[in-house]
Amino acid sequence: MNSYSDPPSGTASPITRLVEAFHRLPGIGPKSAQRLAYHVLRAPETEAKDLAEALMEVKRSIVLCERCQDLTSESPCRICLDLSRDRTSICVVEEPLDVRAIERTRGHHGLYHVLHGVISPTDGIGPEDLKIQELLARLRDIDTEVSEVIVATNPNLEGEATSMYLGRLLRPLGIRVTRLARGLPAGADLEYADDVTLGRALEFRQEVQ
């Protein structure tokens, strides 16, 4: 780990700074961070420049859609503006990647809402930390046509806690709240479910208790 040394001034060397930056990324341990940093160091300058520009570009140009909270380069996003989509149903998902997974099944023709997480007290995440107020605002909008909310959170404890919370919150608004059928393997991530299984779970959705 300490095969490089810091300059005597005491400020972190550029390579230390890069190693630490990689180490802060999810799933990157110190060894991998070191390997990545040395890879960048040895790579042609264009590769480093591409990486740096891609990182900056993504921060500059990607925003949250003001309606569905999905990641988009323009707000409202393409799906929210698509007039051919069914405006009576909203599919609620944990993360932007889940929107892509459900789109692949072609089983949902309505709109989406991205929560950006699930209820998990251990991780310090309560309902107020999710995009639930934004969802409520959409449902309370005078022009809303939404009659069904499909909760497509992952089939694990935290996903279930979130779907039950949403069921209790939304049912008094006269909205039907459903949940993906139990076809998905327990503990599996929506993101990795195959299209057929996910499509079937969507088709045979059930009322949230």
Next chain:
Amino acid sequence: MHLAHLSLTNVRTFRKLELDLRPGAHVIAGDNAQGKTNLLESIALLATTRSSRPGPDADLISWDASAEELTPVARLAAEVEARAGEVTLEIAVIGGERPRMDAPLATSRRFRVNGIARRASDLIGQLRVVMFSADDLRIIDGPPANRRRYLDITNAQLDPAYVRASQRYARVLQQRNSLLRRLQERRAKPDELDFWDEELSVAGAVLLAGRARSLQQLGAHAAERYIELTSPEEPLEVCYRPAVPDDVAEAFREHDLAGRFRAALEDGRRDDILRGLTRIGPHRDDVGFLIDGREAAASASRGQQRTAGLALRLAEVALSTERTGEAPVLLLDDILSELDPQRRERVMQAAYGVDQVIITSPDEAHPSQVELPGARRYHLRSGALTLLS
């Protein structure tokens, strides 16, 4: 049931071990620190997925592999022949990186049953073992956590629903306690507890009912075994002390156990929030052992505690056989040498009642040919086994 083959790769002291096993007795002799206990623990791990020694999973990976390989893997595999058929079990402990230089390797586990990736709960119970060790008296005289651990490992091998419930209970409890602390800091609303209370009571009811049922049977067997092991005869009483209010405990055999547990959780919310933790439930259960009507942990001699531990293991063999109709594999970790002839005789009797027993001993001559005729004998040295007879 019996183990037909055991294979260990990079497991603690074993770089590579392939061992064919038959029904009957096996004696593995060797000096201390040659890996005798590691061998039996590996078998127990394949049965229960729990390590009997505390410590990080990284400790299971052999030191050589951790030092030499970028992705070190400890692999444990067993072929089991049971009445229901043959089954192969495999656990791989995969070493990743160190989160910090002074921390143990991050590890993950992979489970396979008949070559197909499965969850831990699918593996548990396919091979059933009862392991006797000198540490068994810690169940009697140690902290309550030891007794809950004993209950969990014993019940898990007998009931897949118990395994699933205990995994879920642990996760729900952690979430509920975190939420209680958030409530304490007024960063959440009390009705956010509803979901976790419901889940905790459903999973908790499975644990409470499972423990009550198996302790009743275990207690009866243990009392019989204890009387046989002592002279003059002394009575041993095993009593379940569930950490729930009386009205919940009274419902152990009824359908509304979960409902009553849930109501008790709701009643206790205010105090739970004040304390920032869940004060009732199977995570705080205990088991009392009374010898001659007195608490064994406080007032029994070390010899009595040791005998109670032995009686409990013998009771476990009986319970496992009774519940499944098939005897478990016995693992005796160097316990025979310290028993007097009368107690050794009782353990040997239990050993004759099962398909397979694997015994470790510091001395090749013990247990003797007379005591254990027909045993296959091995010598273990530096992680390598040699067949002696």
